[in-house]
Amino acid sequence: MRHYTVVGLPNTTPVELPAEVRRLVAAHAVFSGGRRHYELVKSLLPTTHTWIPIAGDMPALFAEYQATAASILVFASGDPLFFGIVRTIQTHDATATLAIYPAFNSVQRLCAKIGQPYEQVRNTSAHGRSWQQLDEALLGYEPLIAVLTDGVRTPAAIAQRLLDYNFCHYELLVGEDLDGPHERLGCYTLAEAAHAEFLPLNCVLLRQTSAPTRNWGLDDAAFVGLSGRPGMITKKAIRLLSLAQLR
Amino acid sequence: MRHYTVVGLPNTTPVELPAEVRRLVAAHAVFSGGRRHYELVKSLLPTTHTWIPIAGDMPALFAEYQATAASILVFASGDPLFFGIVRTIQTHDATATLAIYPAFNSVQRLCAKIGQPYEQVRNTSAHGRSWQQLDEALLGYEPLIAVLTDGVRTPAAIAQRLLDYNFCHYELLVGEDLDGPHERLGCYTLAEAAHAEFLPLNCVLLRQTSAPTRNWGLDDAAFVGLSGRPGMITKKAIRLLSLAQLR
Structure with missing residues (x-):
């Protein structure tokens, strides 16, 4: 069972990490994230470290994670629980345990x-x-x-x-x-x-900016009918009843 | 036009404020917040300060704000934009300008x-x-x-x-x-x-935990009818058509 520490970074430069996160960084040797994240944090990492880049190929990335003995610290943008990497980790490594240190989301x-x-x-x-x-x-x-x-x-x-x-x-x-x-x-x-x-x-x-018109049903006249036979359409009453029967 | 600085506090004790917020605290003389907030931050405030407590009476509170010449720093819990004091300020003091320094919401x-x-x-x-x-x-x-x-x-x-x-x-x-x-x-x-x-x-x-049953309409039998006359009910087709005519 693999353990991931996930750290969200703000968009400020230089990046200032909270004391708790700095201690976690010092205790890790294997890091991962996008190229942009590496530029932001590389001066804060231990001198000897491994960086696993996150590009687009997720199966390849998680194969690389699985081949790593050490626990991994993953950098992300903003809050990794907001359209972020946490869901990706949970999808590709279902038994993973996670510790999450977010920044604010955008x-x-x-x-x-x-x-x-x-x-x-x-x-x-x-x-x-x-x-x-x-x-x-x-x-x-x-x-x-x-x-x-x-x-x-x-x-x-x-x-x-x-x-x-x-x-x-x-x-x-x-x-x-x-x-x-x-x-x-x-x-x-x-x-x-x-x-x-x-x-x-x-x-x-x-x-x-203003309350929208809420239409609860389309009038028959709102449909484009067959040319020459504009009335050949399933009528509103039948359309509504059909929808109401859906299960 | 009154200016408010609104600072969200985390639930950690002792409270650690970011450097930017510490500078703002040092530049203010009038502060406001709940009783719990005062306990959390009073050791961080300038020695000479005024504290305007936020209890329940909002009109009285904003009358007190209006009577204050200085700009006011308001403490809140978590993110003041998340069911928080910012909406209250905007409601009671429509021309206010705001600078907001959130913490994470709950x-x-x-x-x-x-x-x-x-x-x-x-x-x-x-x-x-x-x-x-x-x-x-x-x-x-x-x-x-x-x-x-x-x-x-x-x-x-x-x-x-x-x-x-x-x-x-x-x-x-x-x-x-x-x-x-x-x-x-x-x-x-x-x-x-x-x-x-x-x-x-x-x-x-x-x-x-599981996908709910989605009902698109209630069957006639789902209603409790008059005793002895269970069928005396506006029928489903008419109910649906009536809803669909709403504007």
């Missing part, structure tokens, strides 16, 4: 800087994955939706998606390089954000 | 200690308020629900409520006095938790 940092209470935020990620989580949050009429982005699903792409599907009752709050040297905070309309450029390290909060 | 601390990823947690509070937020989360089939408790809506009362209304597909994770000297972590079935006692400072996470 949504929490954004909210602290703009004074936005966040207990009601619905967290979603589009980082390296589809729009599904965001779409579900939008369809659920969530008033506050956080979105983790990537180079494809950027703040501008999010704004364009909301415009395309007529979810126009939101504004975008964007935090770029939070706690870093190029930090920038902004509040944008969808139209503004759709044409803006943002630094690659960013975090988006969609905030409802 | 749900985040619980999750770090039990290795539970929390990005999908639905946060609710029953602290000094009704069951409404918890009920909405349960009716929304949320797989992970955090609940802030109080002396009436205890972990045991939560478990009993779930049993009473047949939401039996959850287990309770309870963190007591997190980061404090009497910290205790436990995982309980609803039946166990309903009869257990917990320390007053606690935090509950409801975790789904």
Whole structure:
């Protein structure tokens, strides 16, 4: 049974680790994390150490972890329990034991800087994955939706998606390089954000600006019928009853 | 326009404040917070200081804030953006400017200690308020629900409520006095938790143990009809159509 110590790093430089984490670092010889994490912490590691880089190939990474006799200290960004490495470890090494030392997550940092209470935020990620989580949050009429982005699903792409599907009752709050040297905070309309450029390290909060229209059912006229036979459609009453029979 | 500096305190004793916060404390003369916060930080405050206690009467508190010429440093527990004092300040002093220095929130601390990823947690509070937020989360089939408790809506009362209304597909994770000297972590079935006692400072996470039955509509037979005339009821088709017409 392998033991992992997982340490979340803030985005501040130079990195300052809490005393408890410094003691753990001194007691380890094998470390792991992304390339960016190595640049941040290598001056803080024991002179003799092994670094196992985290790139993209998870099965190969965990094979390397399994081949290591010593316990491993893994560095992560922010809170490793927030869309982070802990879930990955639990998926690939089900019997692992974990000790976790988080930093603040990016949504929490954004909210602290703009004074936005966040207990009601619905967290979603589009980082390296589809729009599904965001779409579900939008369809659920969530008033506050956080979105983790990537180079494809950027703040501008999010704004364009909301415009395309007529979810126009939101504004975008964007935090770029939070706690870093190029930090920038902004509040944008969808139209503004759709044409803006943002630094690659960013975090988006969609905030409802007005109460949306909640439709409980689609009228027959809202469907595009067959040409010349617009009335040939399963009627609303039958559609609703069919949905209500689902198990 | 009044400026507030809001500092979240961890539950560790003695309290260690970050260097940036220590500088802010040294630059202030007027402080505010609960009685418990004063006990925690009074040795860290400048010798000559004013302490404005936060009890229950918010209009009186903000009248006292308004009568203070200096800027005020307010202490809070955990993250003041998580069911915390920031929303209260924004409600009672709409033009206030804020600088916020959070600590970790209690749900985040619980999750770090039990290795539970929390990005999908639905946060609710029953602290000094009704069951409404918890009920909405349960009716929304949320797989992970955090609940802030109080002396009436205890972990045991939560478990009993779930049993009473047949939401039996959850287990309770309870963190007591997190980061404090009497910290205790436990995982309980609803039946166990309903009869257990917990320390007053606690935090509950409801975790789904099996997929719940999702009903999309109630059958006519599920209603209690008039005695002798059980069929006298608005039928399912009409009930569904009525709901679907709502605007």
